[in-house]
Amino acid sequence: MKIYTMNCALCHGTLDNKPSLLQGSFYPAPPQLILHPLDDPEWHIYYAVRTGIRYTGMPAWNKALKEQEMWKVTSFLSRLEKLPPAVQDYWKKSFGSLPPAAGPEGEDHSQHHD
Numbered sequence: 001m002k003i004y005t006m007n008c009a010l011c012h013g014t015l016d017n018k019p020s021l022l023q024g025s026f027y028p029a030p031p032q033l034i035l036h037p038l039d040d041p042e043w044h045i046y047y048a049v050r051t052g053i054r055y056t057g058m059p060a061w062n063k064a065l066k067e068q069e070m071w072k073v074t075s076f077l078s079r080l081e082k083l084p085p086a087v088q089d090y091w092k093k094s095f096g097s098l099p100p101a102a103g104p105e106g107e108d109h110s111q112h113h114d
């Protein structure tokens, strides 16, 4: 959660469920990973994080983050909708909102794209 907040939220949306202010500043636009959680396999997420995505604003993180940090943020993103209760509490206390699909609003994930 911390690694995401420090490095990724700027482009991919913050944990208070607001879309990124930079969302419209990139083409292609960065997917809003908190509002629309990924259902990609972990290796796919890890690969995108590690190598970046060519010809887009998505940086390669392998020089900025340690191997273990890349895996941590990967597993965070792939488990957004099934975080343990303690993590959900921490999220709620820190950001005043609930993780996706844990709240009564029931986020609409139908716009997910691959």
Ligand code: HEC
Pocket (backbone or CB within 6 Å): 003, 004, 007, 008, 009, 010, 011, 012, 026, 028, 029, 030, 031, 038, 040, 044, 045, 048, 049, 053, 056, 057, 058, 059, 061, 073, 074, 113, 114
């Ligand atoms: C400077 C802006 C920027 C930052 C910072 C950034 N990203 Fe991205 N990211 C992008 C953009 C733009 C794309 C979309 C690329 C595309 O459309 O193919 C993307 C795509 C992705 C994808 C692929 C999503 C999919 O649909 O498969 C993942 C995963 C991802 N980012 C994770 C991260 C993580 C984790 C971090 C922090 C360590 C991060 N990004 C930081 C801009 C950013």
